[in-house]
Amino acid sequence: MLEIKNLTKTFNPGTVNEKVALRDLNLTLRDGDFVTVIGGNGAGKSTLLNAIAGVWKPDCGSVIIDGVDITSMPEYKRAKFLGRVFQDPMLGTAADMQIDENLALAKRRGKRRGLAWGIRAAERAEYRQLLSTLDLGLETRLTSKVGLLSGGQRQAVTLLMASLNQPKLLLLDEHTAALDPKTAAKVLEITDRIVNESQLTTLMITHNMKDAIAHGNRLIMMHEGRIIIDVEGEEKKKLTVEQLLDLFSRASGKEFANDRAMLS
Amino acid sequence: MFLDWLGALPGASAQGMIWGIMAIGVYLTYRILDLADLTVDGSICTGGAVCAVLVTSGVDVWVAMLAAFAAGLLCGLITGVLHTFMGIPPILAGILTQLMLWSINLKIMGKANIALPIRKYELLLAQIKTLQSILVLLAFVAVVVAILYWFFGTELGTSLRATGNNQSMSRAQGINTDFTKILGLVLSNGIVAFSGALLAQYQGFADINMGRGAIVIGLAAVIIGEAVVSRISSNFAVRLCGVILGGVIYYFVYQTVIFLGLDADLLKMLSAIVVAVFLAVPYWKKRFFAKPHRTKGGENHA
Structure with a gap:
């Protein structure tokens, strides 16, 4: 499904701000894997997701999705394989456009955009039905501007957009980090449902260790641009936060440090 | 005095509508694409220059206006390429094109000013024919508004609006934002140059300073x-x-x-x-x- 080989990325090379974000990283995802990603400050989690999404080119290594090497494919072209939700709720949607227009934009991801009408009547019915599954009352607000929604509502809409057209890979970059705990829990619940229903292969960064253990079938922990822990199945289910921290200090020789990490 | 003022209003309406069409071009970049494009100071003159040169050399005025529109599209293309392909910030890209156009416009006209009197040429509008001008302009306004209303409802038009709203979201949804930005600049300057062609006819001349x-x-x-x-x-x-x-x-x-x-x-x-x-x-x-x-x-x- 997803194959990442020897991926390396250094920011600001040759300057005092030089930062190796990814070091010779290898990762293979199987179809339907739901992988949670945790790691300390600057471990390279977001860098990994951005490398897959094509925000910039890696220094070396390759990213392969379903046998297609997308390493040098521009961001907008590889978008057809990917669904993305960002940490900042503002980033995933167009604020001045209506909810249905945003969904229609996502529906056409990876397709040629011509002079056909931007949104068809039949689509509206489909979107209304999809929005009703969120249980946020958005199905009656199809023509509201997205900018009027709360952060949590926007993330939920972005999730719907990302999951339209069955992307090969769903990338969630701490998509609940900017939300209050109650809202975050709700958005995570929606995430679980969408991923399970559509059997989406998913990479989810989180700063909450408990969430990382509770969700998905596999967990990886990153440190200094490498994957240092990779557990799955029964072994992952039985993990506790303490064991995880212990694994971390043994693998890295350091204490776990993340300004935002929630350990309990 | 008051009657003089009243008598000047029809003329002001006509001129206002010409600049209104020009402002729709500005609206496309400034509001929809969220780019301040200064190319327009040059491209409006390019439109007037092309129209005046063609009409004075005997070309039909409709063809001349179409050519002015096409010339405007090219002006926008220059700024678009400067901005996207060469990575120049949009304001600077517009200023550079504007400066290029100063020379180009002089070359098009061959001099700083071309007279375009309606008594000599078949024009669509002119200052002395205020009523006719207003009617012609109303028709053009209706056509421009209708076409743009349709276009921004299409898939392509929607992707332009999305680009102006949120570029990272647009790329994540598979929109080539470089292309949509160029398209917006091209379209905008086409409209601006077209208004320049209207302005040259209305005022009866094209002038190198008309876009300042x-x-x-x-x-x-x-x-x-x-x-x-x-x-x-x-x-x-x-x-x-x-x-x-x-x-x-x-x-x-x-x-x-x-x-x-x-x-x-x-x-x-x-x-x-x-x-x-x-x-x-x-x-x-x-x-x-x-x-x-x-x-x-x-x-x-x-």
Whole structure:
């Protein structure tokens, strides 16, 4: 499904701000894997997701999705394989456009955009039905501007957009980090449902260790641009936060440090 | 005195509509794409120059206007390539194209000024035929608004709006934002050059200086138009008509201050000050009058 080989990325090379974000990283995802990603400050989690999404080119290594090497494919072209939700709720949607227009934009991801009408009547019915599954009352607000929604509502809409057209890979970059705990829990619940229903292969960064253990079938922990822990199945289910921290200090020789990490 | 002022209003309406069409071009870049494009100071003159040169050499006026539109598309393409392919910030890209166009426009015309009198040529509009001009302009306004209303409802048009709204989201949804930005700049300058062709016919000449400060008049029309119609409707066609209305209001005010005896040399300064103040209003509102924001949470705000 997803194959990442020897991926390396250094920011600001040759300057005092030089930062190796990814070091010779290898990762293979199987179809339907739901992988949670945790790691300390600057471990390279977001860098990994951005490398897959094509925000910039890696220094070396390759990213392969379903046998297609997308390493040098521009961001907008590889978008057809990917669904993305960002940490900042503002980033995933167009604020001045209506909810249905945003969904229609996502529906056409990876397709040629011509002079056909931007949104068809039949689509509206489909979107209304999809929005009703969120249980946020958005199905009656199809023509509201997205900018009027709360952060949590926007993330939920972005999730719907990302999951339209069955992307090969769903990338969630701490998509609940900017939300209050109650809202975050709700958005995570929606995430679980969408991923399970559509059997989406998913990479989810989180700063909450408990969430990382509770969700998905596999967990990886990153440190200094490498994957240092990779557990799955029964072994992952039985993990506790303490064991995880212990694994971390043994693998890295350091204490776990993340300004935002929630350990309990 | 009052009757003189009244008598000047039809002419002001015609001129206002021409600048209103130009301002629609500005609206496309400034409001929809969220790029301030200064190419327009040059491309409006390119439109006038191309139209004047062709008509005076015996080409049909419709063909001449089509050629002016096409020339405007090319002007936008230059700025678009400078901005996307060469990575130059949009304002600077526009200024560079504008400077290039100064030379190009002189080369097109061969001199600084070409007379285009209606008694010698078959034109669609002219200052001395005010009523005819107004009717012709109303028809053009209707066509431009209708085409743009249709276009921005299409998949391609929607992707342009998305680009102006949120570029990272647009790319994540598979939109080639470089392409949409170029397309917007091309379309915008095509419309601006077309209005230049109308202006050259209306005033009876094309002049190398006819575009100086055009961006400011365009912005003024956009801002006035928004202030007038934003409470009535958020419908896109209404907004575009608002921009036309903004141009007309601008010229009504222009005529009025001239009749009040203001030195015409000061008008450009006055326009710039008015636009500056209007641009500052939203910023001041946010800075000095914003209510303290409370973050909401809970069941209704998941």
